[in-house]
Amino acid sequence: MATGRTHRPATRSRGIPEATVARLPLYLRALTALSERSVPTVSSEELAAAAGVNSAKLRKDFSYLGSYGTRGVGYDVEYLVYQISRELGLTQDWPVVIVGIGNLGAALANYGGFASRGFRVAALIDADPAMAGRPVAGIPVQHTDELEHIIESNGVSIGVIATPAGAAQQVCDRLVAAGVTSILNFAPTVLTVPDGVDVRKVDLSIELQILAFHEQRKAGEETGQESGQEGGTPTAVARAASAEADRKGPDGDVPAVMPA
Amino acid sequence: MATGRTHRPATRSRGIPEATVARLPLYLRALTALSERSVPTVSSEELAAAAGVNSAKLRKDFSYLGSYGTRGVGYDVEYLVYQISRELGLTQDWPVVIVGIGNLGAALANYGGFASRGFRVAALIDADPAMAGRPVAGIPVQHTDELEHIIESNGVSIGVIATPAGAAQQVCDRLVAAGVTSILNFAPTVLTVPDGVDVRKVDLSIELQILAFHEQRKAGEETGQESGQEGGTPTAVARAASAEADRKGPDGDVPAVMPA
DNA sequence: CTTTGTGAAAGACTTCACAGCC
DNA sequence: GGCTGTGAAGTCTTTCACAAAG
Structure with a gap:
């Protein structure tokens, strides 16, 4: 998505799927919390719940790193923290x-x-x-x-x-x-x-717009209206369309949060 | 991804793929810029370049909204701005x-x-x-x-x-x-x-960790070393693992940006 | 008996490539 | 001739479901 290209042509296997990489920090955070509470082991079910994903996905993710769990028991928290940290490159500064x-x-x-x-x-x-x-x-x-x-x-x-x-x-x-x-x-x-x-x-801004999309959808569903071709509110749109122009100062950009 | 569940069981068709929804704001931004420069039409190729995606993807995305382009010509900028704004729910406050x-x-x-x-x-x-x-x-x-x-x-x-x-x-x-x-x-x-x-x-923090992963991978490739089982630096990891604990003040949380 | 690890199936998303329309 | 719209193919991701291990 944001990754231009992962690397050259084809690196030797060991390719961890991008989707998995994106979840490793989530697991790491959950594991760190467990570690602080001195919990020695977790099951995929518990850890998945803490990270907000489902357990099958978590197990599949971990399978790309190797077999770090123990059947019938679960995963060793400290060891997993170590392995994930290393995989993410967090062992260096x-x-x-x-x-x-x-x-x-x-x-x-x-x-x-x-x-x-x-x-x-x-x-x-x-x-x-x-x-x-x-x-x-x-x-x-x-x-x-x-x-x-x-x-x-x-x-x-x-x-x-x-x-x-x-x-x-x-x-x-x-x-x-x-x-x-x-x-x-x-x-x-x-x-x-x-x-x-x-x-x-x-x-x-993009995140908010995505939320607005779903929010609008919910509202439409509620009242049972199909969001077909109801003509819309051209006026409102015209306003929205020129919004960007409005905030643009003489030399192209007005500071603000990201701006400024 | 962050969307718990899109909605009930199955809404009547019209389902715009989540991946497409996530790109609409990007297209909208690019279109708004064109609109400000009074550009009347764009081809999928040009708009795709401005939004940082490839043109086939963009055309497929737009096809979910309907057929708003003209073969041999391209898309009408103002009209597309309107349609996307409406689809995203930006025509309301x-x-x-x-x-x-x-x-x-x-x-x-x-x-x-x-x-x-x-x-x-x-x-x-x-x-x-x-x-x-x-x-x-x-x-x-x-x-x-x-x-x-x-x-x-x-x-x-x-x-x-x-x-x-x-x-x-x-x-x-x-x-x-x-x-x-x-x-x-x-x-x-x-x-x-x-x-x-x-x-x-x-x-x-998650974004940085994902970058670190790729960064590490680049470094390894460069020197030709396979990131296999080189033993790592346990000490460094131990530090990383306890980092969260370190920033946690007496009553559980210290202010800052997000953390505070 | 519990829980992992993983093939295989299902689903989502992207890319190809070209027919169809301007 | 140029460019859109889209089936079909390809790739990536998730989910299922169960054999294997403790």
């Missing part, structure tokens, strides 16, 4: 840079879950000279001019983009040129990257 | 409440894309009495005690949870009890909701 320290960037910098699990905020970068030097979450913000230098001297391979949409592609290009190969994009834009670079996006 | 006005909640409240496209921030809610009355993004924060009242009097059906993980389920329960049927969850927890309620989650 990942220095991360956050570019765009607006409301959202600051929120991300303060995010506790960031620091845990091997992710370390190596630097905060912003284009606003007024921000430079000011500490956010205890880390001094650095100017965009330093970007390449920071990436290279810290060996950063993961970058988080929290800039306005208008600046995202440009920032992305610089990150990639400097050596970043994985990007988490919060700006509402499609980023173009060369092969070999992974991009994942988080887009509030 | 969706009052939204944001619960948990920490760093992240404030960032969301300030998000411009929120206000556009029919979403309107009806209220900001926080459990901290000190926050009450203070305006964020021009909207005064209200205390959690008001939650039910706010939901009911504003007819809110979409709620955004940006509280610490520890408070999320409780807030969720109250939102649902008060009538909310769609939830966007930023807290790193699995929410349990009754049938008929949709939950979508946005989880920074």
